[in-house]
Amino acid sequence: MENSTQVQFNEQIRERTLKMSVDVHKVLSKKQVSAITRPIVNQIIRSSSSVAANYRAATRSRSDAEFLSKICIVVEECDETQFWLDYLTRIELLTLPELSSLKPEIDELVRLFTAIKKKMKDKLQR
DSSP, rough: OOOOHHHHHHHHHHHHHHHHHHHHHHHTTTTOOOTTTTHHHHHHHHHHHHHHHHHHHHHSSHHHHHHHHHHHHHHHHHHHHHHHHHHHHTTSSHHHHHHHTHHHHHHHHHHHHHHHHHHHHHHHHH
């Protein structure tokens, strides 16, 4: 990608990851949760916001190796967010309609970041 295209792409993904994090927070902040479930809700809020924060950090990386390191964290945190959404659905804290507003975007972000990670790994191995 040329530089202006890369900057534009980074801005779009920064916005998407921030929006995803805010959407997760909005859905969960409306829930009445028990003391036993509260740590799980806090954890998914942390993992979803970590996706946005670490992608932002990745875009400011000083080297390809540093970028790859941050993208690996992004993939891990995005996958963790997927897990917790599935878990909260199975314990019936989230309904399928609530999940349907979050899951497609998070699934797409996992695929996107996994592809970016693979591409960067391949580049560094050359």
